[in-house]
Amino acid sequence: MQNRKKEHIEIVKNKEVSHSYNYWDDFVLVHNALPEINMDEIDTSIELFGKKLAMPLIIAGMTGGFKEAKEINEELAKVAEKYGIGMGIGSQRAGLENEDVEESYSIIKEYKIPLKIANIGAPQLLEWNDVVEKAQKAIEMIDADVLAIHLNFLQEVIQPEGERNAKGCIEKIGEIASSLTTPVIVKETGAGISLSVAERLLDTDIVGIDVGGAGGTSFAAVEAYRAKMIGDKVQEELGKIFWDWGIPTPHCVIELAELCQENGLILIATGGVRHGLDVAKAIALGADAAGAAGAFLTCSSIDKKMEVFLKSFKAAMFLTGCKKVEELKEVEVWTL
Numbered sequence: 001m002q003n004r005k006k007e008h009i010e011i012v013k014n015k016e017v018s019h020s021y022n023y024w025d026d027f028v029l030v031h032n033a034l035p036e037i038n039m040d041e042i043d044t045s046i047e048l049f050g051k052k053l054a055m056p057l058i059i060a061g062m063t064g065g066f067k068e069a070k071e072i073n074e075e076l077a078k079v080a081e082k083y084g085i086g087m088g089i090g091s092q093r094a095g096l097e098n099e100d101v102e103e104s105y106s107i108i109k110e111y112k113i114p115l116k117i118a119n120i121g122a123p124q125l126l127e128w129n130d131v132v133e134k135a136q137k138a139i140e141m142i143d144a145d146v147l148a149i150h151l152n153f154l155q156e157v158i159q160p161e162g163e164r165n166a167k168g169c170i171e172k173i174g175e176i177a178s179s180l181t182t183p184v185i186v187k188e189t190g191a192g193i194s195l196s197v198a199e200r201l202l203d204t205d206i207v208g209i210d211v212g213g214a215g216g217t218s219f220a221a222v223e224a225y226r227a228k229m230i231g232d233k234v235q236e237e238l239g240k241i242f243w244d245w246g247i248p249t250p251h252c253v254i255e256l257a258e259l260c261q262e263n264g265l266i267l268i269a270t271g272g273v274r275h276g277l278d279v280a281k282a283i284a285l286g287a288d289a290a291g292a293a294g295a296f297l298t299c300s301s302i303d304k305k306m307e308v309f310l311k312s313f314k315a316a317m318f319l320t321g322c323k324k325v326e327e328l329k330e331v332e333v334w335t336l
């Protein structure tokens, strides 16, 4: 498992694993030629899960569980602290099953990150008998404010050694969400969450959904490369067939916005988010915040990338005449 997580990072850094198309490009925010505001007075901050973020952005969970992951999480944590944004970590399965690698996750506790998100995978919930204890341990490992349960069945179906039993996940999600005092969210990992899945999740006590939609990192692509590395030609071809599988992130947001608002669920838009303009589009379409993973792995400097995120978000607010983030929700969006 440690090798697998390491290979994921190496493949995302060194190969082209994006979807063929980024769907955020299909949407434009309508330009306001007379914004009548002073850019210096723009407030990009929001409150999310009761925590104040300097902008509506989360570094989406990516890694942990092997030696070098500690450095990656530490670098991300430093930037999350400096810019005052949220941060998730990768699946904590390895840390829960092997104390030796706990530090690769818990390192983020050393930093004052306003919102820390723990992470466990739905497929593991079916294997573990003590799901609530495991979830609690994952939270304590990083002093998390929120626990994310990830759904990744696209990845599991392409991964040569994938876990393909998806029976009983929703019950386990319900059990965890109703037993913990820490808020629980459900997140996809690049294939998106549809309205009907979100409606089924309403039967649980989760407090938010990260749609983790299509348009950015393709886990079918990542697993196609891994299958190639071990000479599994069938799984490699399967990965190529499903490379672009998934519900585009902006469409997930449009579909889920009303449902989430009516039911008091936080809606996070992760998937193909490249900069602050994509974040602004996500908010305008109805999300409360956006998340980005691949963008922070494939850049040459995480610090500079974050500066671009912040500045481009502020520029989008200025050019649409918004002084506060909530005003972005009223901005007109055109579909190309």
Ligand SMILES: Cc1cc2nc3c(=O)[nH]c(=O)nc-3n(C[C@H](O)[C@H](O)[C@H](O)COP(=O)(O)O)c2cc1C
Residues within 6 Å of the ligand: 008, 009, 012, 060, 061, 062, 063, 089, 090, 091, 119, 148, 150, 151, 187, 188, 189, 190, 212, 213, 215, 216, 217, 270, 271, 272, 273, 291, 292, 293, 294, 295, 297
């Ligand atoms: C290298 C890598 C590893 C990831 N590992 C996890 C994980 O362990 N748990 C999880 O919930 N999501 C994981 N993700 C998915 C991301 O959180 C995110 O949903 C997905 O990459 C889509 O966002 P992006 O297009 O900005 O990359 C991973 C993403 C990357 C790039």
